[in-house]
Amino acid sequence: MLILQAHAHFNVPIVVLCRRFNLPRASFYRSFSKKGQEVVEKIRHLALSNPSWGYRRIWAELRKHKQGIKVNHKRVYRLYKLEALKKTCYSFWEEAL
Secondary structure (H helix, E strand, C coil): CCCHHHHHCCCCCHHHHHHHCCCHHHHHHHHCHHHHHHHHHHHHHHHHHHCCCCCHHHHHHHCCCCCCCCCCCHHHHHHHHHCCCCCCCCCHHHCCC
């Protein structure tokens, strides 16, 4: 990445380089985050292995001790929708017709 090379070579702070390239610092540091990809993989795995679960149940499963991921329910819902795992609900009467 150009910002990292300039930071290492010229010893310019990351803040200054991000401003110069008109890049938010959060976006710069987010590119190094592996946690986001890990959360998406676990959500996809749980949703496909348990098709009747919604995002709330998946969120609860992620928060349990065996998964150990502390993630906000709104983030789980957003990733759940982005991965097209959201299911439509049908009532009993619609299925009977």
